[in-house]
Amino acid sequence: MKRFIAFTLVLMSLLILPPSVKADDRAKAMRHGRMKKMTCAGCHGMTGKGAQRNGKLVAPAYEDSSILKHDPEMLALIILKGIEPDLGTYGGAMVGLEKVYDDHALASVMTYVRNKWGGHDDYISDGQAAAWREKYAERTAPVTQAELEESRNSASPD
Numbered sequence: 348m349k350r351f352i353a354f355t356l357v358l359m360s361l362l363i364l365p366p367s368v369k370a371d372d373r374a375k376a377m378r379h380g381r382m383k384k385m386t387c388a389g390c391h392g393m394t395g396k397g398a399q400r401n402g403k404l405v406a407p408a409y410e411d412s413s414i415l416k417h418d419p420e421m422l423a424l425i426i427l428k429g430i431e432p433d434l435g436t437y438g439g440a441m442v443g444l445e446k447v448y449d450d451h452a453l454a455s456v457m458t459y460v461r462n463k464w465g466g467h468d469d470y471i472s473d474g475q476a477a478a479w480r481e482k483y484a485e486r487t488a489p490v491t492q493a494e495l496e497e498s499r500n501s502a503s504p505d
């Protein structure tokens with residue numbers, strides 16, 4: 348009987364542990380991301396609706412972003428390298444934060460914005476962030492409008 352109970356406990360912990368560890372990682376990333384979002388809020392606003400300056404939208408609202416919903420790799424890339432400015436439309440320019448964010452900060456802020464505005468409940472790991480940084484290590488150019496458009500077009504409709 349004791350053996351059976353021990354066996355059941357081991358089995359249960361196997362079933363329970365992986366998701367709860369993951370949930371804990373997500374919670375940590377969310378907390379860190381909430382602090383880090385201050386950098387983004389200067390342009391995207393504290394509530395993610397886009398800050399206004401002189402009657403002009405500084406940056407787009409997160410909730411309109413298909414990249415947040417569908418394209419984590421493109422999200423990593425724009426946070427790392429920035430976006431070629433479109434000053435006709437927005438009052439600000441998305442700057443690359445590659446030198447400011449380490450892998451953990453990148454993963455955390457991605458987890459935060461994707462969870463809060465992209466409809467996700469997963470988390471981006473430091474390892475994923477490191478892999479994207481490595482993949483684009485040679486690239487210095489910001490993301491172009493054409494690349495943004497391509498990402499939007501390849502997103503499947505909600």
Ligand code: HEC
Pocket residue numbers: 384386387388389390391405406407411412413414415422425426430431432433437438439440441442444456460495
């Ligand atoms: C200095 C201002 C500024 C800062 C800081 C900034 N952004 Fe941006 N962001 C912009 C502007 C402007 C655009 C629109 C660029 C365009 O489409 O031409 C943009 C675009 C985006 C987009 C793409 C929206 C879409 O789908 O087209 C995302 C996602 C985004 N920003 C997230 C972030 C996150 C997350 C941070 C913080 C890590 C951040 N931004 C920091 C100004 C900023």
